[in-house]
Amino acid sequence: MMEIMEGSHAVARAVTMCRPQVIAAYPITPQTHIVEALAEIVANCELDADYITVESEFSALSACLGASAAGSRVYSATTSQGLALMFEVCFNVAGMRQPVVMSIVNRALGAPLSIWNDHQDSISLRDSGWMQFYAEDNQEATDLHYIAYKVAEDHRVLLPSFVCFDGFILSHTYEPVDMLNQEQADSYLPPFKPYHRLDADDPISFGLFASPDYYQEFRYENDQALRSAQDVVASCGREFGEMFGRDYSGLVEAYRLDDADTAIVAMGSLCGTVKDAIDELRDAGKKVGLLKIRSFRPFPAEEIKSALSGVSRVAVLDKNISLGSKGAACLEIRDALYGSQIPVLGYVLALGGRDVRKKDIAAIVDNAEKGRGDIVYGLREELLK
Amino acid sequence: MTDKPCNLFDVGHRACGGCAAALAAKLILEAAGKNTIVVSATGCMEVFSTPYPETAWGVPWIHSLFENNSAVASGVVASLKKQGRTEKVIALGGDGATVDIGMLCISGAFERGTDFTYICYDNEAYMNTGIQRSGATPYDASTTTSPAGKCSFGNPRPKKDLPAILAAHGAPYVATASVAYPADFKKKVEKAVNIPGPCYIQVHAPCCTGWGFEGEKTIAIGKLAIETGLWVNYEMENGEVTRVKKVRRKPVEDYLTEQKRFRHLFRPKKNDGEIAKIQQIADRNAEKYGTDIVLKK
Ligand SMILES: Cc1ncc(C[n+]2csc(CCOP(=O)(O)OP(=O)(O)O)c2C)c(N)n1
Numbered sequence: 001m002m003e004i005m006e007g008s009h010a011v012a013r014a015v016t017m018c019r020p021q022v023i024a025a026y027p028i029t030p031q032t033h034i035v036e037a038l039a040e041i042v043a044n045c046e047l048d049a050d051y052i053t054v055e056s057e058f059s060a061l062s063a064c065l066g067a068s069a070a071g072s073r074v075y076s077a078t079t080s081q082g083l084a085l086m087f088e089v090c091f092n093v094a095g096m097r098q099p100v101v102m103s104i105v106n107r108a109l110g111a112p113l114s115i116w117n118d119h120q121d122s123i124s125l126r127d128s129g130w131m132q133f134y135a136e137d138n139q140e141a142t143d144l145h146y147i148a149y150k151v152a153e154d155h156r157v158l159l160p161s162f163v164c165f166d167g168f169i170l171s172h173t174y175e176p177v178d179m180l181n182q183e184q185a186d187s188y189l190p191p192f193k194p195y196h197r198l199d200a201d202d203p204i205s206f207g208l209f210a211s212p213d214y215y216q217e218f219r220y221e222n223d224q225a226l227r228s229a230q231d232v233v234a235s236c237g238r239e240f241g242e243m244f245g246r247d248y249s250g251l252v253e254a255y256r257l258d259d260a261d262t263a264i265v266a267m268g269s270l271c272g273t274v275k276d277a278i279d280e281l282r283d284a285g286k287k288v289g290l291l292k293i294r295s296f297r298p299f300p301a302e303e304i305k306s307a308l309s310g311v312s313r314v315a316v317l318d319k320n321i322s323l324g325s326k327g328a329a330c331l332e333i334r335d336a337l338y339g340s341q342i343p344v345l346g347y348v349l350a351l352g353g354r355d356v357r358k359k360d361i362a363a364i365v366d367n368a369e370k371g372r373g374d375i376v377y378g379l380r381e382e383l384l385k
Numbered sequence: 386m387t388d389k390p391c392n393l394f395d396v397g398h399r400a401c402g403g404c405a406a407a408l409a410a411k412l413i414l415e416a417a418g419k420n421t422i423v424v425s426a427t428g429c430m431e432v433f434s435t436p437y438p439e440t441a442w443g444v445p446w447i448h449s450l451f452e453n454n455s456a457v458a459s460g461v462v463a464s465l466k467k468q469g470r471t472e473k474v475i476a477l478g479g480d481g482a483t484v485d486i487g488m489l490c491i492s493g494a495f496e497r498g499t500d501f502t503y504i505c506y507d508n509e510a511y512m513n514t515g516i517q518r519s520g521a522t523p524y525d526a527s528t529t530t531s532p533a534g535k536c537s538f539g540n541p542r543p544k545k546d547l548p549a550i551l552a553a554h555g556a557p558y559v560a561t562a563s564v565a566y567p568a569d570f571k572k573k574v575e576k577a578v579n580i581p582g583p584c585y586i587q588v589h590a591p592c593c594t595g596w597g598f599e600g601e602k603t604i605a606i607g608k609l610a611i612e613t614g615l616w617v618n619y620e621m622e623n624g625e626v627t628r629v630k631k632v633r634r635k636p637v638e639d640y641l642t643e644q645k646r647f648r649h650l651f652r653p654k655k656n657d658g659e660i661a662k663i664q665q666i667a668d669r670n671a672e673k674y675g676t677d678i679v680l681k682k
């Protein structure tokens with residue numbers, strides 16, 4: 001049913017319908033509305049979950065790890081500083097192959113302190129072994145939660161997942177969202193069946209200490225699981241489409257890309273602006289298209305390579321920067337296109353919530369056509385003098 | 386409680402000969418029984434008991450990080466509750482994991498009233514990483530980060546009183562114990578796991594490698610700690626001290642001279658001033674907890 005809802009509330013409702021048995025989260029702007037909404041939902045017995053009011057994000061994710069290992073479906077949500085505080089636990093959860101699902105309401109990292117959106121928080125954890133899905137709008141943000149649980153808990157995957165959506169731009173914005181009802185949600189997402197669990201009737205040990213004789217194999221298997229998750233993401237996304245009419249079988253999504261000279265690559269809510277800009281550029285005779293990355297981990301390098309095979313240049317928009325190097329997506333796209341002769345130009349932009357307008361996209365396309373890339377776009381003029 | 390030998394904590398682990406922590410693990414599981422889930426912190430216990438692909442644990446066991454066992458345990462407890470399961474949850478940590486780096490998570494778990502038992506095996510330093518001081522290292526003990534030297538007598542501070550801090554959280558049951566008194570320790574573990582809410586036991590676990598004594602003396606050293614008043618075995622129920630192990634006190638020197646970590650107090654010449662300060666700590670303990678056996682006139 002279509003409803004006009006705030007992004008955070010839509011996500012909280014979707015999470016409720018995924019029936020997590022244990023929730024542990026700690027408030028931080030702009031994630032707070034989700035955890036407040038879930039607290040209210042649990043307080044009103046609309047969800048039979050144990051809501052652990054932890055004293056920190058570090059404990060939130062640690063509690064989720066314990067609850068998941070003991071055999072329950074779990075949920076957390078955070079952003080920015082909270083995610084940074086979870087750094088150590090993130091690697092641990094992935095290493096122990098626990099299918100934790102966590103919403104990341106993307107926000108910049110301090111210093112300087114900023115509560116506004118960019119992707120530095122989740123991107124900084126790209127090597128932790130978590131899946132990372134990025135939503136363009138609130139419909140996608142809600143739908144991706146069902147898909148994330150289904151993929152994460154699939155015994156061929158068994159990896160945790162971030163569902164990322166942009167702080168304020170999506171989380172605090174009212175949009176029409178088609179919500180599944182509980183029956184639909186249950187038909188798509190079956191109850192959690194742990195692969196192993198802490199159980200006195202079948203005692204096993206989790207989280208052992210591995211010598212150099214074994215450690216590398218654990219990492220290898222982790223990597224293999226994340227790579228092969230691509231197929232599971234595609235099939236779970238397809239199944240969602242078959243059941244509810246919104247297809248998520250692609251880990252990337254193309255917009256007016258078929259005959260494009262310039263391909264823009266972007267993630268998250270920025271894609272909406274880019275699509276509008278492309279429509280105007282097309283009207284003005286410029287052949288521009290978009291490749292949206294929905295799944296940054298697993299990273300669909302082959303899909304990207306074939307989607308971009310016909311273009312003359314690629315302009316990658318990154319709301320993050322690996323300081324001293326480039327934006328994360330730019331580097332990955334360049335790697336995916338290695339050997340193809342297609343120039344890949346990187347544009348770091350919108351850090352700490354700097355607004356991106358259609359004319360900025362037009363300016364970036366202009367830059368790309370002139371071969372001018374690998375820049376931080378939209379700096380204040382006084383810095384450029 | 387069972388006195389039968391049991392293999393819930395199996396032999397073949399990599400602990401030093403005479404390791405009190407290994408003994409503590411065995412006693413804990415003998416007391417708690419097989420319907421128990423253990424959440425361990427990083428430290429000697431975790432490393433010596435679970436070298437992949439082996440494990441010494443005959444009960445379900447999980448280790449995540451150095452400082453989060455209370456938070457992981459909180460999740461385990463919540464998870465079991467939602468599934469209607471009955472296993473008892475024990476979080477296990479060394480003194481470093483417990484009184485230092487894990488304080489945030491422990492405080493949170495106790496404040497939330499989590500139904501679990503936290504057991505700290507207190508070997509009075511970070512042993513796993515090579516005998517560095519912790520907040521539970523006693524006054525004047527020489528460790529690798531509080532070495533005795535020309536202008537140092539070793540660790541400059543007395544032990545942090547974590548039992549009192551957790552009692553102040555409203556914990557229904559807080560106890561101290563020693564591996565030198567195994568029956569007493571087991572009784573306390575059994576009691577703790579059966580009391581609803583967060584319970585805490587700090588068990589004194591002499592470390593032959595870190596303290597500098599021969600492995601066969603672990604129990605003797607543990608006894609001396611109590612007999613000198615430098616360790617007190619007590620129980621606190623709802624914030625009140627309800628039971629204390631009474632002793633006929635010996636001078637602290639009897640304890641100090643047995644361990645290399647205090648050797649600098651006796652060589653090259655005896656440091657009467659510092660030994661007197663340690664004696665004062667024992668005297669204050671005796672007074673605070675009323676440990677001295679007073680003979681009737
Ligand atoms: C966050 C973090 N900091 C430091 C370490 C290194 N480290 C591992 S075990 C340990 C000391 C453990 O001391 P304690 O808790 O007293 O246990 P013990 O080894 O004495 O049994 C340290 C410092 C770590 N694993 N993680």
Ligand SMILES: [Mg+2]
Nearest residue numbers: 479480510512
């Ligand atoms: Mg220690």
